[in-house]
Amino acid sequence: MSNLDHGKFTRVTTLFHSLLGLDVFLLFFTGYAIMFNDELWWMLTLMGGASGVTAIHRITGIGLVALVIFWITLQIISSTGRSNFSKILPGKDDIDAFIQDIQFVLGRADERHPSARQFGGYKADEVPLLSYIGKGVVFIFSIELTLLAISGLLIWSKTGLAAMFQTKAAAMAFVTFHGLLGVIMLMGVMFHIFEHGMHPAFYPVETKAFIPRSMVPEHHGDEDEEPDTTGIERLSLSPSWRTVSTIFGAMTVIGIVSVLIGSIFDEGYPVPRELAIGGGPSSILLTVGINLGMVVLGVGLVLSMYGNVLRIRWEQQLEEEREQPTAADGGEPQTDGGQPNADDAESEN
Amino acid sequence: MTAEEDLPEVSGYSRVSVLISAVVGLAVAALSLFWAQGLRIGYESLYRVNPSVEGGGIGSDWVFGNTIPALDFLIALIHAADVIMGAFILVMVFIHWAAFQRLAGQMREPGEDVSEAVAADGGSPAGGDGQGGDGA
Ligand code: HEM
Ligand code: HEM
Numbered sequence: 001m002s003n004l005d006h007g008k009f010t011r012v013t014t015l016f017h018s019l020l021g022l023d024v025f026l027l028f029f030t031g032y033a034i035m036f037n038d039e040l041w042w043m044l045t046l047m048g049g050a051s052g053v054t055a056i057h058r059i060t061g062i063g064l065v066a067l068v069i070f071w072i073t074l075q076i077i078s079s080t081g082r083s084n085f086s087k088i089l090p091g092k093d094d095i096d097a098f099i100q101d102i103q104f105v106l107g108r109a110d111e112r113h114p115s116a117r118q119f120g121g122y123k124a125d126e127v128p129l130l131s132y133i134g135k136g137v138v139f140i141f142s143i144e145l146t147l148l149a150i151s152g153l154l155i156w157s158k159t160g161l162a163a164m165f166q167t168k169a170a171a172m173a174f175v176t177f178h179g180l181l182g183v184i185m186l187m188g189v190m191f192h193i194f195e196h197g198m199h200p201a202f203y204p205v206e207t208k209a210f211i212p213r214s215m216v217p218e219h220h221g222d223e224d225e226e227p228d229t230t231g232i233e234r235l236s237l238s239p240s241w242r243t244v245s246t247i248f249g250a251m252t253v254i255g256i257v258s259v260l261i262g263s264i265f266d267e268g269y270p271v272p273r274e275l276a277i278g279g280g281p282s283s284i285l286l287t288v289g290i291n292l293g294m295v296v297l298g299v300g301l302v303l304s305m306y307g308n309v310l311r312i313r314w315e316q317q318l319e320e321e322r323e324q325p326t327a328a329d330g331g332e333p334q335t336d337g338g339q340p341n342a343d344d345a346e347s348e349n
Numbered sequence: 350m351t352a353e354e355d356l357p358e359v360s361g362y363s364r365v366s367v368l369i370s371a372v373v374g375l376a377v378a379a380l381s382l383f384w385a386q387g388l389r390i391g392y393e394s395l396y397r398v399n400p401s402v403e404g405g406g407i408g409s410d411w412v413f414g415n416t417i418p419a420l421d422f423l424i425a426l427i428h429a430a431d432v433i434m435g436a437f438i439l440v441m442v443f444i445h446w447a448a449f450q451r452l453a454g455q456m457r458e459p460g461e462d463v464s465e466a467v468a469a470d471g472g473s474p475a476g477g478d479g480q481g482g483d484g485a
Contacts, residue, residue, distance in 0.1 A: 010361035062378050070374030078366035105447040112448065119452070133441065140434075156385035173420045180427040184434045191438050195445050200453035214361065232455050239459040249446045253439065260435040264428060 008129055010080070011212040014311070016071060018210070021304045023063045024145075028186060028297055030057035032290075035179045036262055039290040061152045068145055087129045088139070094132035111230065119201040121230030137192060144185040151178040183263045187256045190293060193300035194252040198245040203238050210307030211314055248299070255296045258289025 009017070030053045033043040047053045075081035097115035104112050111117075114126040116133070130138065155175050196206040265286070 012362045012367055062382050065381050066374040066378035068374075069377040070370045073373045074362060074366055074370035077369060078362050080362050081366070101444050101448060104451065105444055107451075112452075153381050153385050170420060173424060177420070177423055177427060180424065180431060183431045187431075187435050187438045191442050191445075194442060198446075198449055200449055200456055212361075232452060233457070236457040237453050237459055241453060245446075245449060245453075249442070252442055256435060256439055256442070260431060263431055 008208055008213055011214060012074070014210055014212045016067070018304055018308055020067050020071075022301070023060050023067060024185070024189065025297060025301045025304075026060040027057060027064060027148075028182070028189070029294070030054070030060065031179060031182055032186065032259070032294070036259075036290050039262065039287040040294065043294065058156060061149070061156070064145065065149050065153070068149055084129075088135055090132070090135050093128070094135060097132040117230070118195075118199050118206060119230055119232055121201075121232055123230045133195065137188065140188055141185065144181065144188075147181055148178065148185070151181060180263055183259060186259055186293075186297075189300065190252050190255050190296050193296060193303065194249060197299065197303050198241075198248055200237055200241055200245070201232055201235055203241050203245070205303045205307050205310070207307060207310055207314075210304075210311045212311075215311075215314060215318060248296070251292045251296050254289050255293025258286055259293050262286055262290050 029043060030047060033040045033047060033053050034050075034057070037044055044050070044053055047056060075084060093113070093115040097113035100109050100113040101116050103109035114120075114123070115128055116131050117123075117127050118131065120127040151174070155171075155178055196202070196209070197204055199206055
């Protein structure tokens with residue numbers, strides 16, 4: 001069993017995922033440096049103050065328009081893309097998977113439902129293209145990114161805004177709307193990073209979104225022999241997993257809660273909707289929390305880059321194996337501690 | 350077996366469709382840039398105030414300025430959506446956190462003797478912290 005598990009995405013999809021991630025992270029950092037300028041003053045300064053931040057936000061905004069339109073076009077004009085549509089529709093399996101996840105957590109089910117399973121292992125053939133979470137992520141992120149791009153362009157265009165709103169304040173209210181819209185995306189991406197960074201079998205990063213399917217060897221056991229388990233019990237836990245996942249989980253929760261609270265207090269950039277005295281922005285706790293949230297995003301950015309480093313290393317290793325066919329397959333593809341060792345790989349069919 | 354033989358056959362996106370999509374994406378981006386920015390150099394500054402609001406005095410403008418109730422409603426609505434989605438996302442974080450603890454309990458402890466771990470009952474060995482890993 002390769003610890004990469006079965007690949008799912010094409011090379012185009014993995015590259016798109018990395019580019020989209022990079023662009024959205026930059027939009028987050030700049031957009032929320034504006035919205036949470038009380039709490040993230042240092043980020044604002046670091047990125048060149050008000051003019052620097054808004055300039056980067058706009059450039060990456062145009063990048064987002066290009067990426068979103070690219071993806072929509074590709075899904076429509078290619079047969080591979082069109083065949084995806086049925087795979088993102090939620091079905092009964094997804095509800096079952098959600099319920100079984102709760103049962104699994106409570107100890108009433110022995111394993112996660114195939115539609116929830118991130119680590120497929122021996123049972124990888126059962127796992128659909130997208131988990132129930134994956135489908136939800138696709139829906140929420142698509143709607144969010146589309147609305148953000150449209151509202152962002154409207155804000156940008158002076159004529160567009162002037163046509164819609166008579167007063168400055170009304171225009172500012174629309175900017176607020178745009179920023180608040182992004183909060184769902186912000187919280188969702190924090191969860192996404194936790195989900196794909198802290199799975200014990202993949203820690204520190206799940207490579208599915210980075211190493212394309214065409215590069216993942218598939219091993220199929222004897223067809224008549226149904227595997228009982230995914231084989232996760234044969235993998236060794238990374239020594240640092242417990243500590244790191246606990247800290248990172250806490251940071252994710254604090255980050256989500258803080259940006260949510262912050263979005264309620266800070267909403268009326270540049271002026272609060274109700275001119276409350278005191279309130280959120282001056283709170284030290286909130287400042288710490290929002291900054292922790294930004295650290296979570298920063299970790300995500302690093303993991304996304306690391307995923308690409310792993311892809312390059314994996315590619316090189318495949319090359320080497322092709323040059324010397326005598327090399328045993330399933331060697332150690334990754335060098336970090338938590339990964340299963342070569343013994344696991346070789347003992348598999 | 351060489352690595353090549355067991356790599357799956359993948360029918361991905363064709364070069365042409367990727368190329369066309371890229372061109373369309375860039376073209377629409379360029380058009381929207383042109384629409385939003387015009388050919389002016391630099392970025393507009395009419396409607397924005399520096400993010401660090403020290404100047405003051407804009408507040409009164411705000412209170413009387415937002416004459417569009419629909420917009421107020423939209424903002425209230427999106428606040429509600431943020432809170433509901435936030436709560437939901439938090440639930441998802443906790444479910445995954447707990448599931449990961451249980452999965453970790455099924456795995457071998459770091460440094461655990463490989464030969465004994467073949468008995469794949471998924472239980473944490475003694476000395477584990479007992480989190481979740483009760484092996485059902
Ligand atoms: C702003 C940044 C990001 C965006 C917009 C984004 C978006 C998406 C979307 C839409 C999907 C497909 C749906 C799903 O399976 O969840 C996905 C999948 C995935 N993402 Fe991301 N992602 C981002 C950052 C990251 C980061 C930082 C990581 C690594 C820690 C990551 C790892 C993954 C993985 C492993 C999958 C495959 C999940 C599966 O098994 O289906 N993503 N991403
Ligand atoms: C993931 C996507 C995006 C997120 C999370 C995001 C977030 C934000 C946030 C939080 C603000 C500050 C709002 C406030 O002050 O309350 C903002 C402002 C703005 N955004 Fe975005 N945005 C995104 C995409 C875009 C796109 C695609 C565009 C344009 C094409 C855009 C253009 C703008 C503009 C022009 C402003 C006003 C900046 C100023 O004050 O001059 N945004 N955005």
